[in-house]
Structures are given as C-alpha cells and as structure tokens.
Amino acid sequence: MDAPTAASHGSRVLVTGAARGIGAACAARFVARGATVYVSDVDDEGGRAVADSLGPSAHYLHLDVASEAEWDACVQTIEADGGRLDVLVANAGAAHRADIADTSLADFRRMLDINLVGTFLALKNANTAVKSGGSVITVSSLRGILATAKLGAYGASKFGVRALTRVAALELAERGIRVNSVCPGSIDTDITGSEDFADHDVAGYVRTIPMQRRGTTADVADAVVFLAGSESSYITGTDLVVDGGLAAGARTPTHTSGQKA
Template identity: 55%
Template sequence: MTSALMSPSTSRLTGKCVLVTGATGGIGLAISELLHASGATVYVTDIDQERAESLAGALGERARFVRLDVTEEAGWAAVAAAMEDAGDRLTTLVNCAGAALRRSIADTTLDDFNRIMELNLVGTFLGIRLAARRMVDHGAIVNISSVNGVLPTAGLGAYVASKSAVSALTRVAALELADRGITVNAVCPGSIDTAITDSADFADTDWDAYVRTIPVGRRGAPVEVAQAVLYLASDESRYVTGTDLVIDGGIAAGRFAGRPRSTQ
C-alpha cells in the first residue's frame, strides 16, 4: 500500500477506465485532461458531440468519445454498450454535467426548476445507478456537487436544491456500495471561473465584490477541482467514502467579513 501511495503521478490511474460527463465544460475538461494524464482510459462524454469528439482527439490514445445527454436513460445504456463493445470495464465515474440558474424562488418557473433538477440530480442518479449495476468492484464514483450543496445562497434555489440532493444521494450510494469496495464521494467546488456563470442570469454580478467574500481572495481554477477528483478516483482514497470534499477557498468555513487588522 505504501508503495502505491508513492507511485509517480503519471501512473496514479493506470488501468482505470473513467467516464466523465459534461467532459468538455470548464471543470469537466480539466478533469478529463488530468485523469488522462494520470494514466486512465477516459470516456469523454458530453451533450455537445462536436466538442467531445474534438477533446478525445486532442487527448489521443486512451481517450474515447460518446455523445451523452445525462438526462436520457437510453443514452446511459448506449454508453454502457459502447464500453462493452470496446472491451472496456468501467472503474470510475465522474458525474460532472450540470447547469446553474440564478433566480429568486418567486421568479422561478416550474419548467426552470424541473430543468435544473433533471440535469443536476436526475442525470447524476442515472449515472450512479449505471455504476451500481455495471461497475467493477473496487471502483470510484465522484459526483460534482457544489459548495451550495452544503451552504445555500439566496437566488440559487433550484440549484441549491439539486446540489444538496446530489450530496445526499452520494451518501446513500456510499452506504449501499461500500461492501463492494466502490467509494462514492462528492466534490463541492466554490466559485470556479467557467462558462457556467456566462448566462444572462449572472450578468449583473459584481465579481470584485464577490471575490472579497472569499477568504482565499480569488475564484478557483478548474484544475484545482480536478486535483480533488484525481485523489478520489485514485487508490489513495480507498478508505474515503460518503464525503463532501469542499474546494472553495474557505467560503464554507464560516461567515467572512474581512480580516481584523493585525497588530503583530
């Protein structure tokens, strides 16, 4: 075990077969690149087939692409069939596809609410279910939740509901799959600079003011989330299951109203 912990980073995931959803988005891309560089075979999946194909091409050997809309049950079955045809056995699933909605509860339509729940929660459920049915023993499931799954923000009702449910479902899956050596964990990013906040919903966000509420003093980079996923996907975390690993620059540590002036 000790030698496995000390193995070089390029071989941390050698022999693993990873499926990443939402793989071409800001965080999904960083995860796909890092896990691939760490030796895994990576199934790059996304609703955007063109981007998935191009990413798999750029990664090269050990990368495959499949178009997957995570909300479609049949799509998950098709990915499983594609893996079987290629002789690949799923060891690791990263449920990363997701979207945000910034809207007060009063202004949220039922369609909007359902759309966010369908993508963030139902898509994750379908992935976990596929893994529970097909994953080899001693596998790993990593669900990308959010700091909003543990610390709600006003104006993100549907998102908060979906992500706290993802974190809860993660714990149930961890309990159910522990005897097979399958770990199930959530990674909860804080504010990471990606296209997720590019929509009109976030257009009036004062990012400078927002950053002042982050104890570390900056937004996170996608690769900082990917590093946490790498740990949870590797054999170094075999005894870690059912956790929310928060990667947020200290947002969830407590209410941050700036630092007191130091006299030292």
C-alpha cells in the same frame, strides 16, 4: 475487499459533461495519468474536440445525463469496448440564477433533470458499470452546502446530489465501490455565462473568499483525481469542499477595512 484501483495507468474512466470546464480538466488529468477516458457530453462538437486534443486514450461518447436510454447505450458501448469502469465522474451540470418567485417551473425542472436526475442515473448505472474497487465522484457545489439567494433550483439539485451520493456510498460499499462528492466554490468556467448571471459581482464575491481568488478547473480536477485514487482508499460517503475556505466560516468584521480580523 479488493484494493481500490482508479486514477492509475490502464484504468478506465467515464467523465460526464466533459466538453469543457471542470469535466474537460478532469478528462485531461486522467489521460495524463495513463487512463483510458470516455469524454461524454451533449455538446458533440466540443466533446469530440476535447477527446481529439487528448490523443488516442480519449474517446468521445454522446450522453445526455438526464436520459435513461442514453445511459444504457453509453454503458453498453463502454462494456463492449473493454469491460467495466474503474472511475465514473458525474460532473455534467447547469446553473440557473433567479429568485424562487421568478423561477419558472420549466427552469426548476430543467435544473433537477440535469443536475439531480443526471446524478441519480449515474449512481444507478454505477452499480453494474463500475468494477469492485472502483470509485464514483459526483460534482455537487458549495451551493449544495450553503443555501444561496437566487440559487434555489440549483441549490436544491446540488443539496440532493450530496444526499444521493451518501446513500450510494452506503449501498455500494459492500461491492468495494467508493462514492464521494466534490463541492467546488466559484470556479472560472462558462457555467455562469448566461444572462441570469449578468449582474453577478464576481470581484465582490472574490473579496469574501478567504484565499482571495476563484478556483480553477485544475483545482477541482486535483480533488477528483484524489478521490478516484488509492490515496483516498478509506474515504467514502463524504464531501470534499474545494472553495478557498469560504465554507469554513466567517471572519469577524472590524472597523479597519481591508485588514483581516
């Protein structure tokens, strides 16, 4: 089997949903390591701005991850521009927050379309668009591990991302392509900027995180770069949780407030 390539000088990387947030941080990290990066998104203005800010090694490509035709066009463009990818980061996503009873079928389907169908199409294309020795990283969520009230549609999509990632890891292993997920906890980005997150108590949430802080986009980009590179060459089909310790378990409650058990 070929040695893993990946997050190194001269490698070729596609990041979906890279016009801002975690995707933009990943794109910047790969460019800093000498890779050629395709910054893709549905937000053409934001995506172009990210690519322009990263210099000549970054190129913007429009890609709605839920569209099979747009994946075909994007992969053809990348191949014509220099061949297969070393790394594919399936990061694009959106969130919706409501009880199941209050979630419209349209919103449920929108979550599945962007987060789950988008990841399915990334993994389907990985079979031909990624080189042997390459690495695919999907972006699930802590909410794809822990069921969370009001995140039914989002959680269903993100549990599904982890399932698809493992299946793809099994199927692509013989081609030497590794496939893993990152599962971020609460990361400070615009994804929770919509009205349905308006009553979300961020400060209260942070108090439940063992490390007592939200994550940064750089925290997630570090994990993605690790999974892309040769330092993770024997890791496939797994989840890398980036959550400040929240999924590790719970502290035992005590009568003394503010003190750790």
